[in-house]
Every structure is written in structure tokens, then in C-alpha cells.
Amino acid sequence: MQVWTDKFPLLGQAYELKEHFFNIYEAESIDEAYKLYENWLSNVPKELMSYFEDLIKSMNNWEEEIFNYFDSPITNAYTESLNRLIKTMNHVGRGYSFEALRAKILFTQSYRKVKKKKKFKEVEVTFGKMLPDQFPNWELIGYEWVYEEIYGADFSTLTKAMEKGSF
Numbered sequence: 001m002q003v004w005t006d007k008f009p010l011l012g013q014a015y016e017l018k019e020h021f022f023n024i025y026e027a028e029s030i031d032e033a034y035k036l037y038e039n040w041l042s043n044v045p046k047e048l049m050s051y052f053e054d055l056i057k058s059m060n061n062w063e064e065e066i067f068n069y070f071d072s073p074i075t076n077a078y079t080e081s082l083n084r085l086i087k088t089m090n091h092v093g094r095g096y097s098f099e100a101l102r103a104k105i106l107f108t109q110s111y112r113k114v115k116k117k118k119k120f121k122e123v124e125v126t127f128g129k130m131l132p133d134q135f136p137n138w139e140l141i142g143y144e145w146v147y148e149e150i151y152g153a154d155f156s157t158l159t160k161a162m163e164k165g166s167f
Contacts, residue, residue, distance in 0.1 A: 014048055021055070030070040 005012030020040050027033035086101045
């Protein structure tokens with residue numbers, strides 16, 4: 001790398017700018033991220049501006065969405081990866097529409113990753129233990145909350161199913 005950057009200093013500057021841009025995502029707050037981006041933008045020399053033009057345009061067009069990441073660090077990576085997998089299956093398969101493939105992946109029980117959480121469930125409650133003198137054998141049905149959280153299709157499961165041809 002040193003040989004190339006010594007021979008082509010502008011290439012070295014472009015590389016450094018790229019690395020400094022990635023540092024923006026290490027910011028701990030939205031204000032810090034804005035400051036890092038503004039600093040980065042002010043350090044892009046005119047000779048390299050055309051090479052970073054698409055990135056700068058995207059940052060301007062999607063500023064709110066991009067910088068909201070620092071308030072809620074959640075990305076769209078899962079959705080994009082899933083869509084890519086569905087498109088690959090669409091190219092490999094026959095006659096399925098993208099929508100049909102997406103529905104099959106998202107709603108097939110065996111492909112979904114589920115974490116048990118609370119949902120409303122019937123349980124037996126014995127009051128005899130609480131008030132033995134007054135209600136020695138009195139039992140009552142009660143309810144409690146037990147949730148189930150669904151995380152969507154698990155990629156490893158989808159990949160294995162695709163490799164087996166079980167779609």
C-alpha cells in the first residue's frame with residue numbers, strides 16, 4: 001500500500017478519506033456523527049470531489065435516515081440480505097413471483113426464528129395454600145401473560161433449505 005500511495009499521493013488521500021468516513025460510524029451520538037461528517041466533508045480536496053460525489057449526494061438525500069442510526073442503531077441489512085436471497089431463489093427456481101417467494105420464506109413456520117415471550121395463557125391457581133382455614137380445597141383457573149417474539153426467517157435455515165432444494 002505504501003508503494004502505491006508514494007507513487008500516487010492522490011490515491012493515498014482517497015484511501016485516508018475513505019477510512020475517516022468509516023470512523024463516523026464509531027460516533028456515540030448524533031451530534032458527534034454530524035460533526036465528524038462535516039469535518040470529513042470539509043477535508044475532501046477539489047481534486048477528489050468527483051470520486052466522492054455519489055457518496056456525498058447519498059448523504060445529502062438520506063441525511064435524516066442515515067443520522068437516525070445514531071439514535072437507534074438498527075440497520076436494514078437483514079431485510080436487504082433476505083431480499084437478495086429471495087431474488088437468488090427466483091433466478092434458480094421456476095415460475096414463482098418474487099412476492100410468492102417472499103411470502104413462502106416469511107410465513108413458513110420451519111424457517112422462522114422464534115423466541116418465546118409472554119402471551120395470555122391459562123394456569124391453575126390454588127387459593128387453599130394462601131387461605132387454608134377459609135378455603136382448604138378451593139382451586140381456580142387464572143391467566144398469565146406469555147409472549148412469543150418472531151424474528152423472521154433465519155438465514156442459516158433458509159440457506160440449508162435452498163441447498164437441499166426444499167423450496
